Amino acid sequence: MNWFFRFMNSSVGKKIIMATTGLLLCSFLIIHLFGNLFLYGGPELFNTYVERLASIKPLIRVIEVILALIFLFHIINSLWLTLSNRKANPVKYEVNRAQDNSSFFSRYMGITGSIVFIFLAVHLSTFWYRFQIDHDGGQFYRIVTGDAVGFNNPYITGLYILAMILLGFHLRHGFQSAFQTFGLRYNKYGKLIEAIAVLFWFAIPLGFVLIPIYFGLLKGGF
Amino acid sequence: MVLDAKIPGGPLAEKWTQHRFDLKLVNPANKRKYNIIIVGTGLAGASAAASLAELGYNVDAFSYHESPRRAHSIAAQGGINAAKNYPNDGDSIFRLFYDTIKGGDYRSREANVYRLAEVSNAIIDQCVAQGVPFAREYGGLLDNRSFGGAQVSRTFYARGQTGQQLLLGAYSAFARQMKAGKVRFHPRHEMLDLVLVDGHAKGIITRNLINGEIRSYAADAVILASGGYGNVFFLSTNAMASNATAIWRAYKKGAYFANPCFTQIHPTCIPLSSEHQSKLTLMSESLRNDGRVWVPKKKGDSRAPNDIPEEERDYYLERIYPSFGNLVPRDVASRRAKEMCDTGHGVGPTGLAVYLDFEDVIGRKGKQWVSDKYGNLFDMYQQITGENPYEVPMRIYPAVHYTMGGLWVDYNLMSTVPGLFVLGEANFSDHGANRLGASALMQGLADGYFIIPYTIGDYLAKHPHGKTDTNQESFKTTTREVEEKLNQLLAVDGSQTVDDIHKELGRILWEYVGMARNREGLEKALKLIPQLRETFWKEVKVPGTAKELNPELEKAGRVADFLELGELMARDALHREESCGGHFREEYQTEENEALRDDEKFAYVAAWEFQGTGEPAKLHKEVLIFENVELTTRSYK
Amino acid sequence: MQVFLKVWRQADAKSEGQFVTYTVENVTEDMSFFEMLDMLNNQLVLKGKEPIAFDHDCREGICGTCGLFINGRAHGPLRGITTCQLHMRSFDDGANIVVEPWRAEAFPVIKDLIVDRTAFDRIISAGGYISVNTGGVPDANTIPVPKPKADEAFDAATCIGCGACVATCKNSSAMLFVAAKVSHLALLPQGQVERKQRALNLVAAMDMEGFGACTNTGACEIECPKEISIVHIARLNREFLKASLL
Numbered sequence A: 001m002n003w004f005f006r007f008m009n010s011s012v013g014k015k016i017i018m019a020t021t022g023l024l025l026c027s028f029l030i031i032h033l034f035g036n037l038f039l040y041g042g043p044e045l046f047n048t049y050v051e052r053l054a055s056i057k058p059l060i061r062v063i064e065v066i067l068a069l070i071f072l073f074h075i076i077n078s079l080w081l082t083l084s085n086r087k088a089n090p091v092k093y094e095v096n097r098a099q100d101n102s103s104f105f106s107r108y109m110g111i112t113g114s115i116v117f118i119f120l121a122v123h124l125s126t127f128w129y130r131f132q133i134d135h136d137g138g139q140f141y142r143i144v145t146g147d148a149v150g151f152n153n154p155y156i157t158g159l160y161i162l163a164m165i166l167l168g169f170h171l172r173h174g175f176q177s178a179f180q181t182f183g184l185r186y187n188k189y190g191k192l193i194e195a196i197a198v199l200f201w202f203a204i205p206l207g208f209v210l211i212p213i214y215f216g217l218l219k220g221g222f
Numbered sequence B: 001m002v003l004d005a006k007i008p009g010g011p012l013a014e015k016w017t018q019h020r021f022d023l024k025l026v027n028p029a030n031k032r033k034y035n036i037i038i039v040g041t042g043l044a045g046a047s048a049a050a051s052l053a054e055l056g057y058n059v060d061a062f063s064y065h066e067s068p069r070r071a072h073s074i075a076a077q078g079g080i081n082a083a084k085n086y087p088n089d090g091d092s093i094f095r096l097f098y099d100t101i102k103g104g105d106y107r108s109r110e111a112n113v114y115r116l117a118e119v120s121n122a123i124i125d126q127c128v129a130q131g132v133p134f135a136r137e138y139g140g141l142l143d144n145r146s147f148g149g150a151q152v153s154r155t156f157y158a159r160g161q162t163g164q165q166l167l168l169g170a171y172s173a174f175a176r177q178m179k180a181g182k183v184r185f186h187p188r189h190e191m192l193d194l195v196l197v198d199g200h201a202k203g204i205i206t207r208n209l210i211n212g213e214i215r216s217y218a219a220d221a222v223i224l225a226s227g228g229y230g231n232v233f234f235l236s237t238n239a240m241a242s243n244a245t246a247i248w249r250a251y252k253k254g255a256y257f258a259n260p261c262f263t264q265i266h267p268t269c270i271p272l273s274s275e276h277q278s279k280l281t282l283m284s285e286s287l288r289n290d291g292r293v294w295v296p297k298k299k300g301d302s303r304a305p306n307d308i309p310e311e312e313r314d315y316y317l318e319r320i321y322p323s324f325g326n327l328v329p330r331d332v333a334s335r336r337a338k339e340m341c342d343t344g345h346g347v348g349p350t351g352l353a354v355y356l357d358f359e360d361v362i363g364r365k366g367k368q369w370v371s372d373k374y375g376n377l378f379d380m381y382q383q384i385t386g387e388n389p390y391e392v393p394m395r396i397y398p399a400v401h402y403t404m405g406g407l408w409v410d411y412n413l414m415s416t417v418p419g420l421f422v423l424g425e426a427n428f429s430d431h432g433a434n435r436l437g438a439s440a441l442m443q444g445l446a447d448g449y450f451i452i453p454y455t456i457g458d459y460l461a462k463h464p465h466g467k468t469d470t471n472q473e474s475f476k477t478t479t480r481e482v483e484e485k486l487n488q489l490l491a492v493d494g495s496q497t498v499d500d501i502h503k504e505l506g507r508i509l510w511e512y513v514g515m516a517r518n519r520e521g522l523e524k525a526l527k528l529i530p531q532l533r534e535t536f537w538k539e540v541k542v543p544g545t546a547k548e549l550n551p552e553l554e555k556a557g558r559v560a561d562f563l564e565l566g567e568l569m570a571r572d573a574l575h576r577e578e579s580c581g582g583h584f585r586e587e588y589q590t591e592e593n594e595a596l597r598d599d600e601k602f603a604y605v606a607a608w609e610f611q612g613t614g615e616p617a618k619l620h621k622e623v624l625i626f627e628n629v630e631l632t633t634r635s636y637k
Numbered sequence C: 001m002q003v004f005l006k007v008w009r010q011a012d013a014k015s016e017g018q019f020v021t022y023t024v025e026n027v028t029e030d031m032s033f034f035e036m037l038d039m040l041n042n043q044l045v046l047k048g049k050e051p052i053a054f055d056h057d058c059r060e061g062i063c064g065t066c067g068l069f070i071n072g073r074a075h076g077p078l079r080g081i082t083t084c085q086l087h088m089r090s091f092d093d094g095a096n097i098v099v100e101p102w103r104a105e106a107f108p109v110i111k112d113l114i115v116d117r118t119a120f121d122r123i124i125s126a127g128g129y130i131s132v133n134t135g136g137v138p139d140a141n142t143i144p145v146p147k148p149k150a151d152e153a154f155d156a157a158t159c160i161g162c163g164a165c166v167a168t169c170k171n172s173s174a175m176l177f178v179a180a181k182v183s184h185l186a187l188l189p190q191g192q193v194e195r196k197q198r199a200l201n202l203v204a205a206m207d208m209e210g211f212g213a214c215t216n217t218g219a220c221e222i223e224c225p226k227e228i229s230i231v232h233i234a235r236l237n238r239e240f241l242k243a244s245l246l
């Protein structure tokens, strides 16, 4: 186990954990978006889908715990990383033209991630809580599109959209960065990874954003 | 003292083998009881430190740089020679030996040069094993290129950064011994004096450049590998901090200085553009393969180069040397450029430059071809001058590049001070009056990896270890001397900066002890330099204190030494009434303006003994005996 | 031309520092940045003031001694050059120029613009080499190296140890420097024997020296005067991962 702690403690090891958890979270995003798409099928389809999921509750619980752990790992590790990096660089430059050598997205991962985190807290305390405990006997569709915590509430929708844009920012750098961290960004696969990255930083967040727009704004919300 | 070079007897090819057998050995268990000081961690010093530490000796290594990787060896571009004969073009140890002796214009020691050629192959093996990324052919084997002064391809290279890669190799071996605790590295420590105990070199005094602390270190032997002194001219291709202090202070402690006037002037450097310029940059000699050198026929012609019609241009190298043309050796090309400028044909704002023109080759082979071959050099030129050499011819001028002279050493690389060994460019050993391209790297590494590990053992085995410590009287007195000198420098508090005086010294040396010398000029230099030295000690202004990081104080100490060394160079040049290699005395030339050697009178090494500052040094001669080569005159017509 | 400098001055490692402004007149375009500083220093000395201490040596971009943070960029505004290769023609007449030392916990300031980069030496001595003693090595040509590998190894080996990568990195990470060495030796057949241990040891040494962790911003490869690519960092990550887990 010695090697494991050494690995976890090393700067590269920490990065690799960041990347592993980050990519796992990305895969979760696909599944989550897939589920959300049922909304377009109308209340019946969506509610049935959610109920189906409820029927395999033990499995879902296990997955949720794993997911929570992944988030926890990702977040705690990111804090650790950010703090130790700050310690490595305590004095700031009087003038620093960082924009000339690196992307905005890469420099503000902590901030974009933190906003996603805030969103996550709100998201869990609303949707997750209502879905699990307070769902009016299976009125999932109405929760999502309603005005209490759903997309008819402009604050919820606003936060949702903002968070998804920032998630896009987070992944604009994060997705490719994870491959660099695994050492898989050979020049020859570079193009391929870039293409898949677009899916993650653009298409998926867009998919998430379209839902509140469609159900909130277009379907006569607010 | 009679100079004994300790050249082993026997046939040339067997001297080194036999000698290694005759040398005394230090018992492996005893090696760890010996301490060795090494000053300088360039190619020569780092390779020596690593090799000696691997054998078990304890090494204290000193450098004024922050890391061994910063030494000026890092700047060598072209390559390193070895007699591998990989291209199957007729090379051999004897041919490398012969070319080096001839290239040095027959002013070097046969036995040393032969040994150099002999170990050259092992250097390449060693470097490859360390991971030095030499250029390779598609089959995966090593590539060679050709270089001046040879008709075979024997130069190994790593793009234009051979010195860097070799130094990083030596540095890695050095770093490994640092880790093992066998090398203690003292970065940013400058050696300011040598300490003798009973006539033997037993220690040094250093100044910690960060906080000014003066300290002494004792050892069983001292090695100097402190590089060349080309910066005596202020402007040279050497790094800004390269200096002569280590060898000069050793000279003043009794080590003889050999052939101080043998300096190499490199023909293709970017010319001086203003009085503020701090150094000169070398442009690889390879440019002369495709560029054509010319000046306007009309004196003082101030037209832009492209406005000067073909018939008004003088391609003087092609005119004077129809068979070698632009590819004559360094010394010849340099001298002719100076001559053109002296007679009013020079170009550029200062009139001290000639054109190196690529118009022809661009027309013939296309811009792409030229850029593939010389792209990085063209970029470098444009970076420095702001001119685009694809459109306007380059301007080049010769610059001081290398010093063949240095402390006199015997076959064992020991100076006239017992226990003081000198390696690399700091000694005088192998290049005679002119060094061939790609041979300095070879020599530095030969000295460090393959010669000193054997020869120092012989000295150590004959002398008991650990008999010195820094409480001995001579350490104390030397420390006092060093401190006094620093205080003197600070006390002058005059009105001229160190750089101002250094520039003036450079002007005098360049004018009178530069590319072409004559009696009158040298005698003048011998008057001017002591005067300037006096000015220095009356007028120099060194701010700050000795107890802090003080770059001006560092420079002042070095320039004080240059001011003495410059005089010795002039004296040596004056006494050598012949022309040979880099030493061209205008009085001694053939009808075709070529160097005229006088083998009858001057086939010797001039080794100078210090007699006191301001006193003429005393000359000792080590007569050179040539048994294996015939002395001939070089001709490039 | 004339330029206005704002330069970090600090007496020694322990003292507090501050910015001091200078006006430098009679600057010419063909001067290098350092020649401009030389001129200023010469004037300062004659006025009895302390000249600005800065590190430099070869002044041709190869020794890695120099390194200033100029107007927010390591080695100044141009790409692919060191500070000593920067010329005044890259600045406008009347330009304001802010000059700072490299900033990183692992590179403490020694004086003014000079920092201590000996941490790099300690990293290399932790294993940035192939352990061969002098002598007794095989003939150079018994180890063929495919040319593309040799070339790639060379690209990594051109690192001059200047520290610009660390200086520009928001995390003060030394990954590009370490990666350059690990990559250089991992690509060559000679480097295989110690390959795993080397990656582990160099990363451990880097962490111990107080450099930060890489977050792949890529700033280092933009500011690296030798334009060393972060593809080498990817290789280091891979080497480290393999060495740790396999």
Ligand SMILES: Cc1cc2nc3c(=O)[nH]c(=O)nc-3n(C[C@H](O)[C@H](O)[C@H](O)COP(=O)(O)OP(=O)(O)OC[C@H]3O[C@@H](n4cnc5c(N)ncnc54)[C@H](O)[C@@H]3O)c2cc1C
Pocket (backbone or CB within 6 Å): B039, B040, B041, B042, B043, B044, B045, B062, B063, B064, B065, B068, B071, B072, B073, B074, B075, B076, B077, B078, B079, B080, B162, B163, B189, B190, B191, B192, B225, B226, B227, B228, B237, B238, B239, B242, B243, B245, B246, B282, B401, B402, B423, B424, B425, B426, B437, B438, B439, B440, B441, B442, B444
């Ligand atoms: C621009 C240029 C290009 C060249 N190209 C080639 C080439 O292609 N091929 C070739 O063969 N040769 C070439 N040469 C020559 C060759 O590079 C040098 O002769 C050789 O590298 C010198 O090595 P060295 O170890 O003797 O000295 P250096 O590398 O100069 O090392 C000197 C060391 O001594 C230390 N030192 C000096 N004085 C003191 C002191 N008082 N106290 C403490 N430390 C001290 C320094 O810190 C440094 O570590 C070139 C030279 C130049 C200038």
Ligand code: HEM
Pocket (backbone or CB within 6 Å): A015, A016, A018, A019, A020, A021, A022, A023, A025, A026, A029, A074, A075, A078, A079, A082, A106, A109, A110, A112, A113, A114, A116, A117, A170, A171, A173, A174, A175, A177, A178, A179, A181, C214, C215, C216
């Ligand atoms: C769905 C949510 C999230 C996803 C999909 C995600 C994904 C990723 C990915 C793929 C990476 C790249 C790993 C690497 O560079 O090797 C990453 C890095 C990072 N994430 Fe997240 N993340 C999420 C949430 C968060 C949260 C909530 C935070 C913070 C509180 C956060 C903070 C960070 C930080 C600081 C990094 C490291 C930055 C870097 O290495 O440049 N992330 N994330």
Ligand code: SF4
Pocket (backbone or CB within 6 Å): C158, C159, C160, C161, C162, C163, C164, C165, C166, C176, C177, C180, C220, C223, C224, C225, C226, C227, C228
């Ligand atoms: S990787 Fe580039 S920036 Fe970093 S030390 Fe090496 S040369 Fe300098």
Ligand code: FES
Pocket (backbone or CB within 6 Å): C055, C056, C057, C058, C059, C060, C061, C062, C063, C064, C065, C066, C067, C082, C083, C084, C085
């Ligand atoms: S001074 Fe050597 S790289 Fe700048």
